[in-house]
Amino acid sequence: MSGYLLEMKGIVKEFDGVRALNGIDIKIKPGECVGLCGENGAGKSTLMKVLSAVYPHGSWDGEILWQDQPLRAQSIRETEAAGIIIIHQELMLVPELSVTENIFLGNEITLPGGRMNYPAMNRRAEQMLAELKLTDVNVVLPVMNYGGGHQQLIEIAKALNKDAKLLILDEPSASLTSAEIAVLLEIIRGLKAKGVACVYISHKLDEVAAICDTIAVIRDGQHIATTPMAELDVNRIIAQMVGREMNQLYPKQDHELGEVIFEARNVTCYDVDKPERKRVDNVSFKVRKGEILGIAGLVGAGRTELVSALFGAYPGRCEAEVWLHGEKIDTGTPLKAIRAGFALVPEDRKQHGIVRDLNVGQNITLSVLDSFSKFTRIDGEAELAAVHQQIGRLGLKTASPFLPITSLSGGNQQKAVLSKMLLTKPQVLILDEPTRGVDVGAKYEIYKLMFELAKQGMAIIMVSSELAEVLGISDRVLVMGEGKLRGDFVNHELTQEILMTAALDQSH
């Protein structure tokens, strides 16, 4: 016996040729709580999905030993049976079912004939929620009657109801109040005492420091360090998370900053499902001609919501005042925004960027099809000329513009989406995570293009979760947290630590 409950050795996971995980090693003893830390997109969630067989054995390389036996699970059912229970970042409750039904989903207590034993289940559910100090919940009411914090605790109760040997908590405290968090941490301490191991993933590093025995840091899919918490403090964890060297990745070019051309005033966005909750809370900012403005922050800080609202693409209710060249303009729909001189390259390339059934060229010209048409007929030659020009300008690698867009790599798909929006000749270009899932070469070319566009006088707003990228590209950086503006920094002697500290700010 090695004494370890779980050993993950050399885990490698690729998506379409992009390495999300590159040789991760994690060891966990019974009763140990491991904090898994890393920036957005570092690979934390991917690693946990490998462990819980959301990605089945065979779709990744490496080895998992569970109680010294190789674990080759094909489905989450098998890992749950072994005792690995995951609480996902996104809530996995069925809103229409009752609290009890959710807690016992897939694990029901039955009477002969398959009938649900409601009395027994309700009693057990009430007991479990009482342990979580959740006394104001009626277990027979639908889950949708309760708010995000309560739902999170119900989700945790559901996990505890299963016989867990290893509990994985992925951002469990995102929607909890500090009192609820204190209860949660107390519960985890109780579990540890019973010998249950935990993996705790959170951006709230003070919680991690309070509960974890060991900290494992991953960055860009690489295992950076595993250190006992006793030898660390929050600042040193941040240093490990971001500690990356600035090198020649950012082809910085000098560009002149002109006058302020764009201004957003009092942008407020309300949650689509819960209209009383603000996703963006009264944010205002300005951008100058030829300026690259970076917007940093953690997942859920409201950055994507902010830029969607400016472009008229936010799905819920929002208020935004947009000024261009000192004039107030209407950007209520993407069409109006584009006509006014805005362009948005969205965060989610597959859902909001590419059109799968159109070929590369057709994707590029989708935004400006009218300009190639005479009496509604598309002038194929003129269209193709524009496509070839864009392909050359962005260095888009495709054998032909007639190939399906899906045959291109992520980086080249991104260039196609970028081309599409540049053809509208925008004055303000909004890029939401422009280099997510893009390989290093294409990243470099996208950065180079951004500097050229800025030099020509375009105002560029870039949302990015990669702090190094924000620092490498931006003239100025806004930091957002929980829907609010947490900082506005000129990019001079700015460090990732300063940005991370602003983003993590717990002063509220």
Next chain:
Amino acid sequence: MNPLKIKQLFTQYKILALLFAIALIWAFFSWKTEGGFISPRNLSNLMRQMAITGILACGMVFVIIAGEIDLSVGSLLGLLGGVAAVLDVSHHLPLPLIIVLVLACGLVLGIFNGYLVAYAGIPSFIVGLGGMLAYRGIVLGVTDGTTVAPVSDQMIFLGQGYLTPAMGVGLGVVLFVLAGLLTWRQRASLALHSLPVAPLWRDGVKLAAIAVVLFAFVRTLNSYEGIPLPVLLLLVLLGGFSYMATQTVFGRRIYAVGSNMEATRLSGVNVRAVKLWIFGLMGLMCALAGLINTARLAAGSPSAGTAGELDVIAACFIGGTSMRGGSGTVYGALIGALVMASLDNGMSMLDVDSYWQMIVKGFILTLAVWGDVVTRSGRRG
């Protein structure tokens, strides 16, 4: 050839698989009816039967490509056909005026459906279901539940008229020249952009096949009464809508909306307007089909077009239109309509009980879509 290669071939040229299926169906019925099925008289009849479903399929294919569905087309056909009959029989309006009025009604009702889907945000399935009931109710009210007859001779000509043999031959020649021109232009365009051009012999074979089919088509129909007017209309629609789908801004946007509506909206396309007009076109096609149907039956029947939407939707799916939207062709949908019409016609000739006809049609639809799913699955990312 090994099975895998055959599968690849059919995936690449779905049209081949469909034509192969039609050949099988025709061969089977011809054998069973001892040649009666492929007699000029029956084929002429078959083509006219197919015209109604075909006209509706021309509109429906775009509705489905855009990711929607329209269940109201059968009832709308009944309503507009009924309106045409009433205007003709009770009000004795001249035919051109009737045509204009009915087309206008169709467009307005189609746009109304489109408004409910695109702007009011009601799922198209529900709008269609509601329309299916409501429009049928209006027909029953307008016609009092009785057949409106007799319609004027001009109107009957619309559904039962024929081109003269000489005009038929002329049409065949024009179509062949058009096919030749299009092939030549396509080759020139491919060569210009240094894309692989198919070997000359293959295009030659293709053109020869087109010539044989056109010759057989004109010859067969001429040896009965000539090319029926509804079939001519269908050919015109095929040409017009294929042009719209492949050459125009509106056509491109239909595919874009169906494939990824959100990305299309973010590219600055007014996706609601696109959907509105697709339903408008569908309404126009219902008007045309209603006119032809009334003319063909020489009467306005309150039950005309009942369950017609099912045949039309089946035709689109048999013709390779994707369930999830984003891809499909007009000619595919028309070939699908031909499959459905052939099954109806052949089984009626064989005196197959109508319940068996329904079972067979249901089976064929399921089989066709299964074939589509199997050949597609390899590409699933």
